[in-house]
Amino acid sequence: MVSPSIHGHFTQEAVRTPDAIAVSSGEVQLSYRELDERSNRLAHRLRELGVRAESPVAVLMERSVDLVVAILAVLKAGGCYLPLHSAYPLQRKQWILEHCAAPVLLADEVMRGRGLPEGADVVVVEGEKGLTGYPAHDPAVGIDPAQLAYVIHTSGSTGEPKGVAIAHRDALGLALDSMWADGRHERVLMVAPYAFNVSTYELWVPLLHGGRIVVAPAGDLDVHALRRLVAEERITGIHLTAGLFRVLAEEDPSALAGVREVLTGGDVIAPAAVQRVLEHNPGLVVRAMYGATEATLFSTSAPMTAPYRAAGPVPVGRPMDNVRLHVLDADLRPVPAGAVGELHLAGRGLARGYFGRPDLTAERFVANPFGAPGERMYRTGDLVRMDRDGRLEYLGRANDQLKVMGFRVxxxxxxxxxxxxxxxxxxxxxxxxxxxxxxxxxxxxxxxxxxxxxxxxxxxxxxxxxxxxxxxxxxxxxxxxxxxxxxxxxxxLPAPVASSARRAPLTDRQRALCTLFAEVLEAPEIGIDDSFFELGGQSLAAMRLVSRIRSLLEVDLTITQFFDAPTVAGLDGLLGRPEGEQG
CATH class of the missing domain: 3.30.300.30 (ANL, C-terminal domain)
Structure with missing residues (x-):
């Protein structure tokens, strides 16, 4: 019997391969049986707290094995998980919690120490602590396939974030797509913030196919850390935003050695980056992905293999199973092949809408004139064109919405x-x-x-x-x-101009660091007290800079250390006195 729920499919895998490892993080690992039983116990605890069908349960935790337990338990209790990004300001977390009226908040000790939003019953998830008195069997809560599985928030044009409500059947449509049937995603690295839509792939594709989630350590990762994780954990499948993929291609393309398939997208994909990665990893499949949170993450894909030559834009491919694409003009009429139009998505994966916002839902989810009565389609706001072979090319936005580092803004x-x-x-x-x-x-x-x-x-x-x-x-x-x-x-509008008052470098290492800062920031000059981030640096550029500092100066520097000392003077002090320099 085919289960109508995400966790029902997971349970079937737990019965099939109970002793296989389901999730691991360093030395900590849980088999499918252990993950099943631990999440069952927590689900019983949630039922005790009043969680029922579609109750939003907020989750605020660092990346960990316990995080996977928590999310699975919410579904087993009948609720829908409401992930809160740990990097969100407290006021934004509080707004989301109140807007969704979440009765329960699952947290860990680290997040509790940093301060939690108020108004919900807090359950600290820490291994089996506090759970041993609850049954290990499934609560056996009936689930309708149209029942909500999760609500993920994105940037909203009204000045407040908007929650995209996704049902079990939509998440299952993605996780059970035939694209995953070749086994390339047997060991998936969980590296994206779980409060963003990529977590749908990182969680459910491996778990619903008998694979393993490898949870990356909490915090930010740099190129060196990614290389080490991929090698040590024998990662076979990974998702990288277009920006991160480009950084990895430029700085260390061989870091993906051993990976069978890398998914990338979220913005325009650099053809030169694809070519460089495939030149260094000829057995790899690079798959361009396109989609939206409102259509359950991915809707199209385009696989690329070696030999590959960068010639023109990277297409985002053809529709996945049961997805229908409509490229339309302003009057909702199809445009001819090769013409530019706005992409509308229909079929598998369409969200129920925006949680608690019927006005926004009606604006973006419209009647589908090409489908059966009652069918809807989602207006993506993306400008695309489709060639005669049915391949889609992404051209940009039709409205003011932006993509910054892969995030919608x-x-x-x-x-x-x-x-x-x-x-x-x-x-x-x-x-x-x-x-x-x-x-x-x-x-x-x-x-x-x-x-x-x-x-x-x-x-x-x-x-x-x-x-x-x-x-x-x-x-x-x-x-x-x-x-x-x-x-x-x-x-x-004028271009930002940096301050002219800056302190010049005094040593060879400071001069080398200033040169690297200027290179990465594309700035003519850098002072030793200038903050990398105040000069326009972002996390992807920081990864690029840390990689170059490690290579040029042959030092062991992490991205976390750089965030704590984002100036040349600060880094110089952090790195200590160069060898051979006299005091």
Whole structure:
């Protein structure tokens, strides 16, 4: 009998291969039987706390084996999991918890120590602690395939995040797609933040096919750490955002040695990066993926193998099982092959809508004139064209929404947060693209009177926005330039200018570090006290810089250490006195 639920399919795997390892993190590992029984016990605890069908259960934990137990337990209790990103400001976590009226919050000791949102019963998940008195058998809660499995929040144009509500049948449609049948994703590295949609692949593709989730250590990873994990854990399948894939291709393409298939997407994929990775890993399959949280992560794919030559854009491929693509004009009429139109998705994977927001749901999920009565399609807002062979090419956005480091960003949400700062008359957040193709957010603001310190405005943003939505530069302007139609004239906005007052390097190592900083930031000059992040650096650029510092200076530097000392002077002190230098 085919189970209608995610956890039902997992249970079938646990019966089939009970002693196989389901999830591991370093020395900690659980077999399918152990994961099944531990999640059953926690599910009984959740039922005791009142979790019922579609009860949102918030999850705020670091990446760990316990995290996988927690998410599985929520489903077994009949609830839907509501992941909270550990890097979110506390106020954003609180808003999500209250908006969804989550009665229970699953946390770990680390997150509890950092401060938890209020208003829900807190259960600390730590191994079998507090669970031994609960039954190890399944609570056997009846599940309808249309019942919600999870709610994942994305950036919202109204100034508040919006929760995308996905049912069991939609997540199962992705996890059981025929694309995974070749066994290439036997050992999947869980490396993405679990509060983002890629976790749907990292969790359920391995677990519903008898494979293993290998949980990466908590915190940020650099290129060196990824190489080590891939080799030591014998990873066969991995997802990397287009930006991270590009960094890995440039800095250390052989880090993917042994991987059978790497999925990449979330933004425009660099053809040169695909070519370089395949040249170093001829047995690898690089699969370009396209999709949206509102359509359960992935909707199309395009496999690429060696020999590969970078010639033109990387297509995002053809539809996955039971997905239908419609490339339409503004009047919802199909455009001819080769013409540009907005992509609409139908069939497998469409979300129920935005949790608690029927107005937004009606705006983005519209009637499908090409389907049966009652069918819907999702307006992606993405401009694409389809060739005569049915392959899709992604061209960009039809609206103001942006992709930054693979994350969806609504500039209006960042603008709404910044507009709360006292004394601000107008603000606009735009993306500026560097020579290497990386997008960086820049905030342009007009004070009502007097001056507003950029540092104070940045601190305000850091307190209320996720890190990837905080602008990398804040530029004061006397007025926002407008077009003749009264819209913001983005082309007339000035480029951010770095301060001219900076301290010059004094030693050979400081000079080498300044050169590397300038190289990665694409800046003409760097002072030893300039913060990498205040100059526009982001996490992907930081990974690139750390890799080059390790290579050039032959030092053991981690991305976490760099985040703690993001200036040349700070790094120089962290690295200590160079060998041979006299005191």
């Amino acid at each position: 609504e500039p209006a949400e960042a603008e709404a947060v910044l507009a709360q700062y006292p004394g601000l008359a107008h603000v606009a957040v735009v993306a500026r693209e560097s020579d290497s193709g990386e997008k960086r957010l820049v905030a342009y603001y007009v004070p009502e009177s007097g001056g507003i310190e950029a540092g104070a405005l940045r601190a305000h943003a850091v307190e209320l926005l996720p890190a990837y939505m905080v602008p990398t530069a804040f530029v004061a302007v006397p007025a926002l330039p407008l077009t003749p139609n009264g819209k913001l004239d983005r082309r007339a």
